[in-house]
Amino acid sequence: MVATTELDLSRLRRAFHRYPEPAWREFHTTARLREEVEAIGVDELAVGPEAYDPDDRMAAPDPDSEEVRRWMDRAVEQGADEELVEKMAGGNTGLVAVLDRRGEESGADGADAADAADGPHVGLRVDIDGLFIEESADEEHVPAREGFRSETGETMHACGHDAHMTWGLAVLDAVKRSDFAGRFTVFFQPAEEVSGGGRPMAESEYAAGLDALFAVHVGLDHPTGEVVAGVEEILAMCHVDATFHGTSAHAGKAPNEGDNAMQALGTAIQNAYGIPRHADGMTRVNVGVAEAGTASNIIAEEATIHGEARGETTELMEYMKEKLSRTLESAAEMHGCTADVEVVSESPRVDSDPELAGLVADVAAGVDGVETVTERAAFGASEDATFLMDRAHREGGRATFLIVGTDHPTSHHTGTFDVDERSLPMGAEVLTKAVLSAGEGGGASEGETGAR
Numbered sequence: 235m236v237a238t239t240e241l242d243l244s245r246l247r248r249a250f251h252r253y254p255e256p257a258w259r260e261f262h263t264t265a266r267l268r269e270e271v272e273a274i275g276v277d278e279l280a281v282g283p284e285a286y287d288p289d290d291r292m293a294a295p296d297p298d299s300e301e302v303r304r305w306m307d308r309a310v311e312q313g314a315d316e317e318l319v320e321k322m323a324g325g326n327t328g329l330v331a332v333l334d335r336r337g338e339e340s341g342a343d344g345a346d347a348a349d350a351a352d353g354p355h356v357g358l359r360v361d362i363d364g365l366f367i368e369e370s371a372d373e374e375h376v377p378a379r380e381g382f383r384s385e386t387g388e389t390m391h392a393c394g395h396d397a398h399m400t401w402g403l404a405v406l407d408a409v410k411r412s413d414f415a416g417r418f419t420v421f422f423q424p425a426e427e428v429s430g431g432g433r434p435m436a437e438s439e440y441a442a443g444l445d446a447l448f449a450v451h452v453g454l455d456h457p458t459g460e461v462v463a464g465v466e467e468i469l470a471m472c473h474v475d476a477t478f479h480g481t482s483a484h485a486g487k488a489p490n491e492g493d494n495a496m497q498a499l500g501t502a503i504q505n506a507y508g509i510p511r512h513a514d515g516m517t518r519v520n521v522g523v524a525e526a527g528t529a530s531n532i533i534a535e536e537a538t539i540h541g542e543a544r545g546e547t548t549e550l551m552e553y554m555k556e557k558l559s560r561t562l563e564s565a566a567e568m569h570g571c572t573a574d575v576e577v578v579s580e581s582p583r584v585d586s587d588p589e590l591a592g593l594v595a596d597v598a599a600g601v602d603g604v605e606t607v608t609e610r611a612a613f614g615a616s617e618d619a620t621f622l623m624d625r626a627h628r629e630g631g632r633a634t635f636l637i638v639g640t641d642h643p644t645s646h647h648t649g650t651f652d653v654d655e656r657s658l659p660m661g662a663e664v665l666t667k668a669v670l671s672a673g674e675g676g677g678a679s680e681g682e683t684g685a686r
Contacts (some may be wrong), residue, residue, distance in 0.1 A: 237408045237409065237412035237414075237666055237667075237670055238408055238409060238411060239404040239407040239408040239411070239662060240407065240411075241400075241403060241404050241407050241412065241654040242307060243400050243404055243655070243658040243659060243662060244655050244658065245660060246270070246378075246399075246400045246403060247396050247397055247399075247400040247653070247655065248380075248382040248396075248478075249266065249382075249390050249489055250263065250266070250376040250391065250395075250396035250399050250400065251377060251382050251383075251384065252362025252382050252383070252384060252385050252386075253266075253312060253385060253386065253395040253485040254363075254365070254384050254386060254389040254390050254391045254395075254396070255305060255309075255327075255363065255364055255386075255389060256305075256363060256364060256365070256366055256427070256648070257363045257424060257426075257427050257428040257430055257431070258291070258294055258295055258302075258326075258327060258363075258425050258428075258430065259295070259296070259301075259302060259305035259306075259325060259327065259426035259430075260307070260314050260320045260362050260363055260364075260424050260425075260426060260679045261278070261305055261306050261308075261309035261314055261322055261327060262309035262313075262314045263327070263363075263399070264281065264282065264318075264322060264327045264328060264362070264422070264424075265309065265313075265314035265318050266314070266317065267329055267362070267399065267422050267435055268281055268329060269527050270304075270403050271329070271331045271403070271406065274296055274331075274403070274406055274407045274410055275410065276331045276332055276333055276406070276410075277332055277333055277334040278330075278331070278332035278334065278530060279326060279329065279330075279331055279332070280329060280330045280440065281321065281322070281328075281329045281470060282321055282322040282326035282327055282328065282329070283317065283321070283322075283326045285328060285329055285330040285435070285438060285440065286330075286434035286435055286437065286438040287434060287437065287438070288434070289337070289527035290433055290434035290437045290438075290442060291326075291425070291428065291430055291431070291433075291434050292323075292331055292425075292428075292430040292431075292433055292434075292436065292578060292579035292580070293387075293425060293428035293429065293430035293473060293578045293579040294324075294325055294425075294430060295325050295327060295403075296618055297323070297324030297362050298324075302324065302325050302355065302649065303361045306319050306320075306322075306323065307636045308386075310373040312385075313669070315380075323681045325339075326596050327362075327424040327425075328362060328421075328422055328423055328424035328425075328431060328435070329422050330417045330419060330420070330421055330422070330438070330440045331406055331419070331420045331422070331436070331440050331479075332418070332420075332440065333389050333406070333409060333410055333414070333417070333418040333419075334417050334516070335353065335414055335415050335416055335417070335418070336352070336415070336416055336417055337353075337354040337497050337591060338389055353415045353416030353417065354416040354417070354445040354446065354672065354673050355416060355417040355418075355419065355442075355443045355444050355445050355446075355631075355671070356416060356417070356419070356447075356448075356672045357416050357418075357419045357420070357421060357441070357444045357446070357447040357448070357522050357622070357626070358402060358405055358406075358418075358419070358420045358421070358422065358443070358447075358448050358449075358450075358665065358669060359420075359421040359423055359448070359449040359619050359622050360395075360399055360401060360402035360416075360420070360422060360449075360450065361395050361398055361423050361424075361426035361431070361434070361449065361585045362395055362398070362399055362422050362423065362424055362426075362563065363395060363424055363425055363426055363427050363431075363617075364390055364391045364392070364393075364395065364427075365389060365390055365391075365392045365393060365647060366388060366389055366598045367389065367390040367392045367647065367648070367649055368384075368387065368388060368390065368409070368649055369383050369384040369390040369392070369649055370383075370462055370649040370650045371383065371412060372650070375643075377651065377652060382677065384440040389506075390649065390651075391650045392646065392647050392648060392649065393427070393646045393651070394451065394452035394453055394642075394646070394651075394653055395426070396642070396653070397640070397653045397657070397658060397661070398450060398451070398452065399422065399452060399648075399664055400662075401531075401638075401658070401662055402420050402422055402652075402660060404658075404662035404665075404666070405420070405662060405665045405666050405669060406420050408419075408524075408662070408666040409669055409670070412666075412670055414669070414670055415673065416445075416673045418669060418673070419440055419441075420564075421435050421440070421622065422655075423435050423618075423619075425618050426617070426618055426619075427458065428472065428473065428578075428579055428615065429473060429580065429581045429620070430578075430579050430580040431441070431618065432617075432618030432619055432620065432621035432622060433581075433618065433621045434583060435621070435622060436621035436622045436624070437625075438619075441622055441625050441626075442629070442630065443629060443631070444622075444625065444626040444631045444633070445446035445631045445632070445672070446569075446590055446626075446631060446632050446633070446672035446673075447622055447623060447626040447631065447632070447633040447634075447671075447672060448590075448594075448633075448634060448635075448636065448665060448668055448669065448672075449617070449619035449622065449623065449633070449634070449635040449636070450635070450636050450637070450638060450651055450661065450665060451617070451635070451636075451637050451638075451639055452639075452640050453636070453637070453639065453640040453642045453646065453653070453657075453659065454613075454637050454646065455616075456611075456637050456638075456639030456640075457639045457640070457641050458603075458639055458640050458641045458654045458656050458657050458660075459597075459603060459604060459605035459606060459607065459639060459662075460604075460606040460607075460637075460639035461594070461595075461598040461601075461604055461606070461607050461608070461636065461637065461638055461639065461664055462595075462610075462611045462636060462637035462639075463586075463591040463592065463594035463595035463598060463607060463608065463609045463636055464585075464586030464587070464588065464590065464591025464594065464609065464610055464634040464635065464636060465585075465586055465612070465613040465635045465636070466585045466586060466611070466612055466613065467583075467585070467612040467613050467614060468583060468584060468585065468613045468615070468616060468617050468620055468635060469516075469544040469545060469546060469551070469580055469613070469614070469615060469616045470516070470544065470545050470546075470548040470550070470551035470552075470580070470581065470582050470583040470616070470618075470620075471542060471543065471544040471545075471551060471576050471580060471616035472542065472543050472544075472551060472555045472579065472581075473540070473541075473542050473577070473578045473579045473580070474540075474541050474542065474543065474552075474555065474562070474575065474576070474577050474578070475538070475540050475541075475575070475576050475578050476496040476502065476538065476539045476541075476562040476566075476573050476574065476575045476576070477496040477536065477537070477538045477574045478499055478502070478526075478534060478536065478537040478538070478539075478565075478566050478571050478573050479495065479566075479571055479572045479573070479574070479575065480492065480493035480494055480495035480496075480498065480533070480534060480536065480537075480569070480570065480571040481533070481535060482532055482533050482534070482535035483532075483533040483619065484531065484532070484533075484628045485530070485531045485533055486531060489533060491533075491628075492533025492535075493533075493569060493570035493571050494517055494533050494534055494569055494570075495526055495534045495535055495536050495537040495569075495571050496527055496533075496537055497536035497569045497599050498537060498565050498566045498568070498569040498571045498573070499524055499526050499534075499537035499538075499539060499565075500566040501522075501568055501569065502539060502561060502565035502566070502573075503521050503524060503539070505561045505564070506519055506521055506541060506558055506561050506562070506575075507521075509554065509557045509558065509561060510557075512545075512550055512553055512554075514546075514547070514549075514550060515545065515546035515547055515550050515663075516543075516545070516546040516550070517543070517545050517546070517550050517551075517553070517554050518543065518544040518545070518554070519541070519542070519544075519554060519558060520541060520542055520543075521540070521541040522524055522541065522542065523538075523539070524537070524538070524539050524540075525527035525537065525538050526538070526555060537610045539562065541558065543555050543557075543558050544616055545583070546583070548583045551580070551583070555577060558635070559575045559577070560571060562575050563575055564585035568682060575619070577668065579618075581617065581618040581620050581621060582621070582624055582633050583620065584620040584622050584623040584624045584627065584633070586623075586631055586633065586634035586635050586636075587609070587627070587634055588610075589632060590632040590633065590634040590672070591594065591609055591610065591634045591636070592609065593671055593672060594634060594636050594664065594668050594670075595607050595609045597664060597667035597668050598664045598668075599672055600667075601660055601663045601664050601667065602660075603656065603659070603660045604660055604662070604664070606639075611637070613635070616636065619635060623629055623635065636664075636668075638657055638660060638661035638664060639657065640653050640654045640657040641654040641656070641657075
């Protein structure tokens with residue numbers, strides 16, 4: 235059976251692009267995804283707190299904060315269903331969609347029926363959050379010129395998650411139209427940019443028993459027409475926050491009476507970059523945000539740092555995390571201050587399974603428009619899809635993280651980032667073929683897959 239999608243991929247991607255929302259505030263996005271999934275028709279649909287345990291979230295905002303409520307209200311104003319938005323109160327966004335075809339093969343009986351009932355569980359993970367970046371209004375920027383630039387004024391899909399969601403829906407639609415025999419689960423994961431949503435999705439019942447899991451990213455300096463079948467060296471990472479508490483004093487009259495949180499912050503930053511590298515492999519550390527002080531004549535009473543550490547292996551990340559935490563605490567003590575240090579999120583190192591990556595390479599080679607298939611490539615960054623990949627591997631399944639190339643005019647995480655929409659049907663077809671092939675053929679050998 236030919237497996238195709240009838241969804242308009244460009245229309246979908248542009249609709250998502252207009253309303254980017256940050257981690258754990260993807261209220262309008264989730265509502266739109268639910269509408270699209272319900273139109274496709276699935277056997278199970280779990281939204282927000284139905285899809286995972288909210289206590290498993292990382293980097294989650296204060297559920298009672300005015301900032302979260304602002305994004306909820308904005309989503310409703312933009313047309314999201316108010317009852318659904320309230321269901322996600324506190325930032326419990328995202329959803330899981332399931333097609334369960336186990337036992338539905340026509341004419342199956344006896345051993346054949348048992349095999350059908352035990353059909354494979356195949357998963358696809360796509361992320362849904364945007365970034366706090368103001369999108370370019372320059373006429374040379376295609377979303378601005380063609381009228382689908384971000385409407386929030388403060389956030390942007392500057393990493394291609396709008397394309398990822400489009401692929402998730404396209405593959406769901408195509409698999410629904412195929413003769414796939416098994417269980418297919420699409421994880422529309424929130425909060426990837428803060429490494430917050432991977433763990434709760436992976437800990438949920440929906441991730442149990444995955445025989446094959448595909449995670450995907452667009453671009454990453456790979457051009458339109460290239461597919462990387464499986465990445466390696468997805469770095470383990472952690473986000474670490476620290477608040478330094480000191481004692482305020484008059485900077486001119488009595489500076490000796492203060493305990494300067496600003497000095498603690500400065501020492502912490504300097505010493506963080508001085509953490510020794512490790513002989514066992516590559517490590518990284520960075521302080522990306524630092525805030526302190528209220529006026530030039532006041533000894534700063536409080537300061538905050540948002541930093542991160544990465545490692546080539548999970549063990550190396552743990553080494554850096556421990557060193558960074560100790561450095562922050564020691565810097566506070568040196569200046570008579572205290573420090574509250576919190577690891578707000580983290581993710582492990584997991585590599586793509588070579589056999590499943592080989593399957594992706596095989597199917598990608600037959601997709602129209604794909605000119606180069608690279609079986610393996612180093613990732614060099616971090617991704618919390620590794621939580622789902624790790625669970626699949628631990629339970630005897632396979633997982634791969636693939637890249638579908640796209641010509642992007644500027645780098646990811648910039649105000650002029652954009653996706654070459656020619657990559658949308660290519661990515662949909664590669665993923666659909668991979669899912670069907672992982673599902674024991676499931677229709678992939680009986681006709682070409684495609685998207686428009």
